[in-house]
Amino acid sequence: MRPSIAIAGTSNSVMARCYAWVLSNSPDFDVVNHSRGASSSTVLPYALGKIDLSQTDFLVIDVLNNEENFVLLGQTTIEDVKNNLCSALDAAAEHGVVPIVLSFPRQNFLNRERVVHDAIKAYCRELGVVFVDMYEMVEDAVERAPVTVYKRSFFDGVAHIKRPISRLVGSRLADAIRRSFHSDRVATSDHALAFDRIEFCFPEPEAGLIERQNGFATEKIACLGVGESIGLMDSFDVVGIAFNSEMTDSVLSTDHEQVISLKGPDKAEGRELMTVILPTRFRSSRLTVTGEPGAKFEFVGYARHTDDRRARTRVARRSVLPVPEFDEQFKKDIALLAVT
Template identity: 30%
Template sequence: MHLSVLLAGTSNSVLNQGFSWAFEHHSSIKFVNASLGSSCSANAAWVVATKDIENFDFVIIDLTNNDEHQYTHGHTSVDRVLNSIFTLVEMCAEKNVIPVVVSFPRVLYFEAKRPIHDAVLSACRRLGIATFDMYSVIERAFRCSVYPVAIDTYFMDEAHLKPVISRFLGYKLITILNEIKASGKVSSENVAQSFRRIIYNDFSNIAGSEGLVRESRIVAQKFSLLLLDRMYVSPINTAGDIVALHSNAAESCAGIYIDGKRAMGPNPESLGEKRWKLLSVIRPLPNPISASESVGIHIDDEKSLGEECKYEIAGIVVQSNTITEALKVSSTPLSNMEISNRFSFDILNELNVIAAG
């Protein structure tokens, strides 16, 4: 049985020979990786707008790792993250696709509160959405290990599992996805859940800007090049709050203002990632900006970065003012499950052997 999988994630889903590698190199899987490293859950809006979701059996949503970190620093909220997740979940239901929400862990949050993770998994359990809680898997493996391991033994750094660990978990998830697909026809139902849809607005062709295309191994993206001392005006397709910006952080060396309000400062990655030319990221605005029919945009000079003042923008994410009272959710007989609970002692022991080795 062949699977088709769309992966909507962040950096854990793009690391070389990591989680996505298990899908990319599986002979019976059609796979598309729509992940953007360093991004947030607002990436869901970009996936909905740019990917043909109906062509897949599953959409894997790995979008909470960075949100937890951004929430800790006051850059997002629980409601904004849930609105992003629900928007993608509903689109899956409309296209008869099964969503699977994956929570990649960070070392810090094994000992700290994780309100984003808890809120997302609680909502998914209540609504019957399949979840894969990697915190639970790592915690269970750690408790039963006969090897001298610590939590950080499973990690490459603070925010990323070791690629060999991620790849192992990817292979195990593939086995379970095959079981879910074999369990029956996809059905959908409306459940009581209020949320505000998030909508991606393409700004890659802003009037008066220079258009350009950047491409990497993972993604090809169009951008508008914004220059100093110019005002740009672009329409938006819904009234609401601008909650995130999609930009090329590696080539954006300016602060950006929307309707006269400071939206985001200069990106430090414009120095550290300059050699790559492309770091396509969707990041939350600490203070959302209300907008209706169009927005005016300009950038300011940031000489401290020592770079030419410019900004490469691909789009903005708007959280609609309209509150939707029901959420459409798709399922199969086996899809309402916590995938982490399917990991037996033998699998956890195998994971510990890999970690200790």
């Protein structure tokens, strides 16, 4: 029997020929990938709304890369990131799914405080969850490189490590998952880390849904124009909105006249679907589309508090944890890849 891996992440998990490509193309694994680029940690409740955890052995989580910016800009908080993460860990533990948290570095946070990364790393250490620290990986590789190499050389743009380096990380991660899968059966423990449970709500069929696709995903979407609105579950705090950024160009208003401006990555010619899950915080029974005539909102769903405060977080683990080995040779190899 092959291990089943589910991936819930952002752009570092959807790039062509990245670490996820290594896992997906290995004959040793069955892989589903519900990552969405340009998103926040609210991609976790979204992805868990699509993943069948009863058929999953390992959950790979990659949600920290964009959160440093979102927290810095005041769009979300470390507490919200923790709630999204612990909700996923707890749901995974219920089905014996072992989590692996990846922290992909950002070039603009290499030499500055990383409050989200540091906080989540501390939580994972407390919970006994595998945390793959790629800031530390880059720093160690620079020190041990057989040639002169600069930290920025590891990156392709601000938010992504170079694909050959990502693939090498994927190879080591694959080895770690193989070792872990063949170890003793899964055990579940719980820890005194409280969290507010978050869940994702997809639009109801009564909203008149359409289906959009790209080469990676299919979404059922509620399409709204100016003056139209869609109902939400009342009396719950919303912490994230998912929308099709390719077809959305609008501003939303809430019951309390809070204005929400939605903006995703630049649109690509010929692409009809780019699901983005952005952090936000409001409470409202409806969202109404405002803006210029012709403005559109393609609604995929929203993440919300459930008013379910959990005093403890459950975690599933195996006797051999899936910790990738970043040994001396690995660090030399990625340093050489950085300069070629």
